[in-house]
Amino acid sequence: MPIEQRVISGPKIGAKIGGGASSVPNPTPEPEPAKKRKFKVRRPVLIAGLLIVLLAGGAGYWFFLRGDGTPTVKAPEPGAVVTVDPVSLNLADGHYLRIGFGLQLTKETVEAPDTSRALDTAIALYSGRTVAEISDPATRAALKAEFVKELDEKYDGEVMDVYLTNFVTQ
Template identity: 65%
Template sequence: MPIEQRVISGPKIGAKIGGSSSAAPTPPPEEEKKKRGPSRKVLLVVVGVLVLLLAGAGAYFFLLKGDGAPKVEPPPEPGAVVTVDAVSINLADGHYLRLGMALQLTADSHETPDTARALDLAIALFSGRSITEVSDPATRDQLKADLAHQLAEAYEGEVMDVYLTNYVTQ
């Protein structure tokens, strides 16, 4: 009669209790490379996209953005000069101012403007002032600048300056 021999051993280290006695199979080296491969490719793609974004941002900042200063429109080119008839303006205390002027038009202005608005603005600006006020050179220059600004607005940019051709007080 043949004798059967059985060997009973205790659980192996790393083996499951109550389960199979062998450890989980280790993947072959080829499968391990396949698992790491896509993560490297994804990492390379992400790094490449980041480099492109940084290069684009740098190009925009240095080349396209500019210095940040607002673009200044060139001053208009002077055109014709229109003479306005002199007018007498009442000042304070019974004095008067004889005012004659000429309007410097822009080159874009194609027709001669009506000078009635210019006279109306000048009368409104100068009338009622004292003779010492209109005789002072600094005040006269300021009044002329104010008149030029009002004329540019009233004529919608067709008038770029005003020249005082007659300025007599009494």
């Protein structure tokens, strides 16, 4: 009877895998352990970041989307114009100003107001000024704006503008 010989390639039964000189490398490598995260988000840092985002969003809303907090007042509609006859006022250095104007009333004003308050305001505002001061366009515009503001206060919002219809210096 013939003798059968078997050749086994690989480690011997019971031999240590990966050890010794006659060992064969492991055909399936072991998986590497998962790397740990080096940066951990801590709870206080996360809360601080959320607070910063919320504050920035609130500030953006406050400055850009929100109104200014004052109730929106509808601009008055213009109504009738009441004219005031021209009068002569004394200026500085013996000069005169002949001024006439019209009062632009609001639409809600039913009855024409007494113009004597407007005339008194014009006399107080323009009297005693120099011709050079009144002739300067910038100063004249500033005086007119002040005149409108004072008339608005004196007439409780019934007068919304003033039109200078006569303005002559001598």
